[in-house]
Amino acid sequence: MEPAQVFFNALAAMHAxxxxxxxxGALRQxxxxxxxxxxxxxxxxxxxxxxxxxxxxxxxxxxxxxxxxPIGPPLRVIGVLTAVSGQLNPDDGDLDLTAGWGxxxxxxxxxxxxxxxxxxxxxxxxxxxxxxxxxxxxxxxxVWEYTLGGYQVIKKWLSYREKALLGRGLxxxxxxxxxxxxxxxxxxxxxxxxxxxxxxxxxxxxxxxxIAPLSAPPSAKL
Numbered sequence: 001m002e003p004a005q006v007f008f009n010a011l012a013a014m015h016a017x018x019x020x021x022x023x024x025g026a027l028r029q030x031x032x033x034x035x036x037x038x039x040x041x042x043x044x045x046x047x048x049x050x051x052x053x054x055x056x057x058x059x060x061x062x063x064x065x066x067x068x069x070p071i072g073p074p075l076r077v078i079g080v081l082t083a084v085s086g087q088l089n090p091d092d093g094d095l096d097l098t099a100g101w102g103x104x105x106x107x108x109x110x111x112x113x114x115x116x117x118x119x120x121x122x123x124x125x126x127x128x129x130x131x132x133x134x135x136x137x138x139x140x141x142x143v144w145e146y147t148l149g150g151y152q153v154i155k156k157w158l159s160y161r162e163k164a165l166l167g168r169g170l171x172x173x174x175x176x177x178x179x180x181x182x183x184x185x186x187x188x189x190x191x192x193x194x195x196x197x198x199x200x201x202x203x204x205x206x207x208x209x210x211i212a213p214l215s216a217p218p219s220a221k222l
Contacts, residue, residue: 005044006036008049008054009034009202011053011054012049012053013034013199014032014034015188016192016195016196017195018199035202037202038208042201042202045198045201046198046202049191049198056188059184063184063187066187067180077137077138078139078186079137079178079182081178082134084133084135088133088134090169093131093169094131094134095130095170095174095175096169097130101115101155101159102165103164104165110160110165115158117129117139118135123138125138126138126140126144128154128178130175139182143182146185146189153185157177158178
């Protein structure tokens, strides 16, 4: 059993929606318990899923089909930087973040703002605005509302980059980063069924190992 496999098994388990539901109380207390599979094949399969999760969470690591072209369906339509009309020109301020996503608080603390996220008609997705000229289109509600550490991931990122706080507009790379974030989160959410199935397998494998010594026949040796 390699330490890396144990780590990635834990990562796979903790990102399974079923794990979050079953262990909500322990997670609130920062005291989660994670099942460890007894058999090598189950551990290896779980660790492989965990590595996929890790790649999606690591913004320094490109993920083929998610952040690197060709982008696979349905991700390619998520978070596309879009002009309300015409073309976007960063030199004209078209990438300035001025929709009210953040403002300075007491002691220089950045406070989140309401911003402008418009629910698309008839869809469970938002258009998220930089300013009156530009927006990231079609960000699914589950992606927009996704949290880590108690914070909405995309909204938190935006709050620190309001032009009044940052002192400049976004670069093309930074605007693209929001698209990548949305697609990474969407890909992670799409893994939900596979992560849940893996979690159930890991639990069963760990439980069988725990029961096995109790059900073994007693030794004849006195």
